[in-house]
Amino acid sequence: MANTDGFMDAALAEARDAAARGEVPVGAVLVLDGVIIARSGNRTRADNDVTAHAEIAVIRDASAALGQERLAGADLYVTLEPCTMCAAAISFARIRRLYYGAEDPKGGAVDNGVRFFSQPTCHHAPEVYSGLGETEAASLLTGFFRAKRED
Amino acid sequence: MANTDGFMDAALAEARDAAARGEVPVGAVLVLDGVIIARSGNRTRADNDVTAHAEIAVIRDASAALGQERLAGADLYVTLEPCTMCAAAISFARIRRLYYGAEDPKGGAVDNGVRFFSQPTCHHAPEVYSGLGETEAASLLTGFFRAKRED
Numbered sequence: 001m002a003n004t005d006g007f008m009d010a011a012l013a014e015a016r017d018a019a020a021r022g023e024v025p026v027g028a029v030l031v032l033d034g035v036i037i038a039r040s041g042n043r044t045r046a047d048n049d050v051t052a053h054a055e056i057a058v059i060r061d062a063s064a065a066l067g068q069e070r071l072a073g074a075d076l077y078v079t080l081e082p083c084t085m086c087a088a089a090i091s092f093a094r095i096r097r098l099y100y101g102a103e104d105p106k107g108g109a110v111d112n113g114v115r116f117f118s119q120p121t122c123h124h125a126p127e128v129y130s131g132l133g134e135t136e137a138a139s140l141l142t143g144f145f146r147a148k149r150e151d
Numbered sequence: 152m153a154n155t156d157g158f159m160d161a162a163l164a165e166a167r168d169a170a171a172r173g174e175v176p177v178g179a180v181l182v183l184d185g186v187i188i189a190r191s192g193n194r195t196r197a198d199n200d201v202t203a204h205a206e207i208a209v210i211r212d213a214s215a216a217l218g219q220e221r222l223a224g225a226d227l228y229v230t231l232e233p234c235t236m237c238a239a240a241i242s243f244a245r246i247r248r249l250y251y252g253a254e255d256p257k258g259g260a261v262d263n264g265v266r267f268f269s270q271p272t273c274h275h276a277p278e279v280y281s282g283l284g285e286t287e288a289a290s291l292l293t294g295f296f297r298a299k300r301e302d
Contacts, residue, residue: 048214050243085239092201113272114265121264
């Protein structure tokens with residue numbers, strides 16, 4: 001059985017690290033054959049790059065490490081429901097399974113928003129499992145945005 | 152009046168260069184205050200990066216050059232209708248105007264597919280102008296895929 005809890009814990013650790021750097025606290029790990037091959041928090045501020053969401057960061061890092069564009073057979077663990085940009089990138093990378101923590105009604109694109117994986121313009125959809133580590137994933141985000149409002 | 156034809160010509164030149172490198176021939180330029188600040192063709196193969204579409208490449212390059220995440224006031228010229236991933240990235244980057252060449256019924260996300268800029272989960276939409284350089288943009292793509300099938 002896959003060590004799903006351990007992998008989501010690793011993604012949550014990346015989210016906490018992102019928060020400590022002043023980034024929106026979302027974290028992700030990419031797993032291939034039971035091994036984490038890339039891990040990252042959201043790093044849009046650090047990189048001055050709106051595309052540097054945790055999911056895109058791990059896809060790019062893993063592809064660079066493996067020297068290949070597509071990541072067939074790889075599983076992505078991310079603490080928040082992927083947005084429209086990341087859902088499409090996950091599809092392009094041929095990710096096998098997507099595990100995500102908290103839903104994102106405002107910006108998500110898997111079970112909310114454009115529901116990209118169910119659209120005719122989506123040409124590969126991963127299996128999706130949600131709710132892992134949801135409580136901690138959501139509380140990291142609400143804590144972060146509450147602190148920002150109080151700044 | 153903006154030099155829209157000249158900017159789309161520059162994007163088409165990037166698309167032709169991409170084709171010459173064996174990449175899907177899509178090109179883009181990003182313009183700020185009447186000056187091209189980034190130009191790129193699709194480089195997914197060269198970079199081993201499924202996210203390295205021409206639009207993402209110019210957004211990332213421009214942000215790196217300017218040292219800022221968001222590109223408010225910048226206009227993007229791209230030869231093909233942006234896909235779901237790129238439409239969302241364009242929104243995140245706060246691009247002011249999007250000019251695109253050919254429509255993409257199979258993968259586009261502006262006037263086809265998820266029509267992201269009209270969705271409630273899209274929090275910034277650019278003005279959109281389409282059809283500039285459409286004939287050449289489309290013929291580059293059809294020629295590329297015809298040649299691939301004949302390989």
